[in-house]
Amino acid sequence: MEFISANPTGPLHLGHTRWAVLGDAIGRVLAAAGADVTREFYINDRGVQMNHFADSIIAAALGEPKPEDGYAGAYIDDLAKAVEAASPGIFQLEGEERRAAVRAKGYELQLEEQQDQLESFHTHFDVWFSELSLHESGSVPETLARLKELGHVYEQDGALWMRTTDFGDDKDRVLIKSDGELTYFASDTAYYLDKRARGFEHCIYLLGADHHGYVGRLRAMAACVGDDPDRTLDVMIGQLVKILRDGQELKLSKRAGTIVTLNELAEEIGVDALRYSLARYPADSPLTLDVAEITKASNDNPVYYVQYAHARTCAMIRNATDLGMVLPDLETGFDPGLLAHERDGELLRALAEYPRVVASAAELREPHRIARYLEDTASVFNKWYDTKECRMLPQGDEPVGAANLARLVLVVATQTVIANGLDLLGVSAPERM
Template sequence: MTPADLADLLRATAAKVLVERGSDPAVLPDEVKVERPRNPEHGDYATNVAMQVGKKAGMNPRDFATLLAEALGQAEGIDAAEVAGPGFLNIRLAKAAQGAIVAKILDAGAKFGTADTLAGQKINLEFVSANPTGPIHLGGTRWAAVGDALGRILSAQGADVTREYYFNDHGAQIDRFANSLVAAATGQPTPEDGYAGAYIDDIADTVVRANPGVLELPESERHELFRREGVELMFAQIKQNLHEFGVDFDVYFNESSLFASGAVDKAIATLKESGKLYEKDGAWWIASTEYGDDKDRVVIKSDGKSAYIGGDIAYFQNKRSRGFDLCIYMLGADHHGYIGRLKAAAAAFGDDPDTVEVLIGQMVNLVKDGAAVRMSKRAGTVVTLDDLVEQIGIDAARYSLVRSSVNSSIDIDLDLWTRTDNENPVYYVQYAHSRTNQIIGNSAAFDYASVTPDFSLLTSDREGELIRTLGEYPRVLATAAEMREPHRVVRYLEELAGAWHPFQSDKTLRVIPQGDDEVSPINAARLELAKATRQVLANGLGLLGVSAPERM
């Protein structure tokens, strides 16, 4: 019985008790919360549902908890239910019911933990979207890891997720990029507001080799050629780096297409005609302060030209026209103002502002020997995706970037993430998977097939802790999707590894028979427990885009 199964049982039992008492079961919450007590002696699970609804149902919470405990005591799979304090309920599962979690995991396999709670919801998930003016820096790398994991988690809950990269190929930053390439190709110093680094020299050289005589072209033609081909080369490298990092997108959307097609002008005209913009100081504004922005934003400047936000407005309208129910934007730490303006754009088009969700990611720093790493071999002024992968590898890079809430800045200690011991969190989890695989492989030398596992024999504290931790996985996954917090899956995997390692190292809890002993029902049950642990570790690591090695 998983926590979700127990929650359903609790709600059904509580509803029955309320009806018998002449109370309305509508006072019950949609979802009854079930938690694992901090002290295992208090039981396997606990709930405060009686305290939540007792007074609403016209009963003292403790009295309601007593009635609920009596009813639960008769339910299949429940060993005992005890009232504590003002109305808490501590619950112990029957051993067979607890062990049934193992069978449920093995029956579901790779689908264990998945659900259909988001089925029918079409989500546009936009992340990374770095300007094509240089390699992806650490902030963009964090979004690559987190965004890809979030996409997998949302899909695992039934959502139809489209991963999208907004290709910023329009605006002043592209002109500065082109100017930097021209300067490198002609041996001039980098422009004051330009881009520097070995990658600029490489791209400039590639453009010159592919276009002999480019430096003799008129200035405007030369600039346009470097601009067009330089952006193509840079973006091709970005896509390749992301692919090697295990991140691919369903859609690469060109910002310039919004301007070239007239979509920006059309979107702004629609808002202007519908009265969603107001005029002040010769410009047209959108009231983004109504949605949390620090100030209203100019949409049409006093010279009649569209401001940068015009592209954002047209882009949102484009997403909605493609049928997305929810648009999630994953933006950098300097983009807080976008929350209000994007929600304002949604409201201006008549949509619920909550059609837009904006996640803001904080900074990432590399640390080695206790000091910050600040310079890249390739990019010069920033540390890039390639730099991180070169130092610690793809698995450790992805795991370390997803491990913390995006609301907090993180320091990645290169000394820690390259260690091959349990101090390294990703090694700790991957080794747990490797160890399960090793034990399962060793079992092939014995006749387990003729023995029926007896899960009711898994009565030790370590077995119980491991089983209960396995049972938490579906709820962790559902919460990670609901809260848009992939780091919850990471922390869960470390908790699961923390329950597995003491179990597998306990010589009194043998999976493999010792000496000439034959396989017993408890040996078979423990082997199934090892298989279930391997499955959940693999499922969770897969959602993070991290490998589950068979041996280490």
């Protein structure tokens, strides 16, 4: 799975945040369904934008105006200070030597910040894959040679093209421009082949709303190198997210200037509320979230509702422990026939649906199915909890009976399912609220 794959030239922002949640959740759901999943962040660390990045840091350090096509925002000033602190005297170098040194150190520090941001946001990557490494290893020339052998490239107007229209693309794609510069598509093709060479049978791409045109070209690219895209490729396109506060859309950042950063969102909304709210809708649905709605502590807020149900099971188990109730052996001491009330049956059926929901969410790449299932199950559990005939704890001087222990099993099962489901969304399962 490849997702986010932001340029290492600035902080992660709102657009990245939705993919940080959905990509991570899809990976978790696939793994829960039995897949061997590797999550990769493709680092766009090659190209002219890296020079613009370095030049922007240098200008900030020297108190000069931002260069044309450069990067702005307080984070550039912060980076300039951090680069100087990490490499004293670096800005006293001259010309290309200074640019190369600042580019390398600025890249290192900005990438490290992105990695820290994502880990604190409960989004884990197994591989951070450098685009530059494809060129340094010779993978790109090897890819071009393979395409020539397969007969899917041609030269025209001084450029080298891939004949992707043979496989349904709306136009052929340039691999090498007339000035000899390699295109991003050449790197994309080499990266796909690298993943296939590492043994991955299926490659999932999560792309932003402005990447609809990539679906056809990526599928055609896979076909050009001899693969069946229906079997090896899955391209998902996500829609935009708007965050409202007091009826106004959040657009500006204190640190980045023109974007709302992931860190700022997580600090204002909270990791759990933000992750759950982004995970409970399909990726292809445009989304508007209100800060007040997704952070309020009431049953109208889905994340609070589900987490509170989990906390309630924990409180019930603590109370049972205080009364000396011990979970019976499920093979010898548990009689499911004692769970005879209608509400018992409803809760049992809800819990039994969990494996099917996970399998479906994995197959369809739709983690929102987990969130909606948790909300439904929490509702069933709360109705069960409110039913006097389904009390788990004995009343007054009543001794602990087999029916009480049977319902203790039901509560522990509910606790387990809700905690597991929240974990698939990267959301915590608090024991007290």
